[in-house]
Amino acid sequence: MVDNGSSDGSPNMVKKAFPQVKLIKNKENLGFAKANNQVIRLSNGRYILLLNSDTIVLNGALDKMVEFMNDHPDAGAAGCKLLDSKKNLQKSINKFPSLLCQCWGKSLLPAIFPKIKVSYVVDEPHFYSRIQEVDWVTGAFLILSRLAVNEIGFLDESFFMYGEDTDLCWRIKKGGWKVYFYPGTKVVHQGGVSIKKRENKSIGRRLITIAACQYSRKYHGSVGSILVCCVVVFSSGCRLVAWSIDFLFFPKRRDETCKKIEDNWVVFKTGFEQLLG
Numbered sequence: 045m046v047d048n049g050s051s052d053g054s055p056n057m058v059k060k061a062f063p064q065v066k067l068i069k070n071k072e073n074l075g076f077a078k079a080n081n082q083v084i085r086l087s088n089g090r091y092i093l094l095l096n097s098d099t100i101v102l103n104g105a106l107d108k109m110v111e112f113m114n115d116h117p118d119a120g121a122a123g124c125k126l127l128d129s130k131k132n133l134q135k136s137i138n139k140f141p142s143l144l145c146q147c148w149g150k151s152l153l154p155a156i157f158p159k160i161k162v163s164y165v166v167d168e169p170h171f172y173s174r175i176q177e178v179d180w181v182t183g184a185f186l187i188l189s190r191l192a193v194n195e196i197g198f199l200d201e202s203f204f205m206y207g208e209d210t211d212l213c214w215r216i217k218k219g220g221w222k223v224y225f226y227p228g229t230k231v232v233h234q235g236g237v238s239i240k241k242r243e244n245k246s247i248g249r250r251l252i253t254i255a256a257c258q259y260s261r262k263y264h265g266s267v268g269s270i271l272v273c274c275v276v277v278f279s280s281g282c283r284l285v286a287w288s289i290d291f292l293f294f295p296k297r298r299d300e301t302c303k304k305i306e307d308n309w310v311v312f313k314t315g316f317e318q319l320l321g
Contacts, residue, residue: 046079075204096184100232108229120192120221123181124229136182137166183209184233192221207255257318276315283308
C-alpha cells in the first residue's frame with residue numbers, strides 16, 4: 045500500500061490494523077500514476093489491479109475477474125460494470141478521444157447544440173450487458189496482465205492524475221493485447237469522493253485540464269495540443285465574462301456565481317499555462 049502524503053493518520057491505522065501489509069509512505073502526493081508504479085514494481089502477482097479508493101468491491105468480484113482473465117489469455121486489461129452509490133449504472137466504456145472529440149467537449153458547442161453528441165463515452169445501455177473488446181475502460185477498477193505491463197511499460201508518470209488509464213489502454217492495444225469489458229463483475233464507484241471539498245474541486249478541474257492538454261500533446265502532436273489549449277482558454281474565458289456580467293446584474297445569486305467564476309478562472313488559467321508551456 046502507498047500512502048500518498050496523507051495527513052489523516054492513515055499510515056498509523058494501516059500499521060495497527062493490517063501489520064502484514066507492506067506500507068510505502070510518501071512525504072508528498074506524487075500522483076496516481078507514480079504511486080501505483082511504486083506498488084507495481086514491488087508486486088509479483090500474475091495480475092495487477094488498479095482500484096480507486098472510492099470503490100466498494102462487491103462479494104465475489106475479484107474471483108470472477110481473475111477467472112475471466114484466466115479464460116482470456118489475450119487480455120492485457122479488463123474493466124467491470126461500475127455502479128454509483130445508488131447502484132445505478134455508470135458509463136465506463138470509452139473510445140479513444142479524437143482531436144475533434146477533445147475540442148468539442150472543451151468548447152461551448154455542447155451547450156449551444158445539446159442534441160448533437162460528440163463524446164468518447166459509450167452511452168448505449170446494451171453495450172454494458174455483454175462481454176466485448178473496447179478501446180479503454182475507466183480506471184476506477186482496472187485489472188492488468190503482468191505479462192502485458194512488462195511488455196508495454198508501467199503507467200506514464202507524466203500524467204499526475206486523470207488520463208493515465210486512457211494512455212495505458214492505448215499502449216496495451218498497440219502492443220497487440222486486448223482490452224475487455226466484463227459485465228459479470230460489479231463494483232460500486234462512488235466517484236469524486238476525494239474532490240468533494242470546495243478547494244479540492246478546484247484542484248480536480250485543474251488536473252483534468254492538464255491531463256486533456258497532455259493527452260492531446262502526446263497523441264495529436266504539438267498542433268493538436270495548441271488547438272485543445274486554445275479551445276479551453278477561449279471557452280472558459282467566455283464563461284468568465286458571462287458569469288461576471290451575471291454577478292453584476294443579479295446580486296441575489298452572487299454566492300453561486302462566485303463559485304462559477306472561480307471554477308472557470310481555474311480552467312482558464314490552467315489552459316493558458318499549458319498553452320505557454
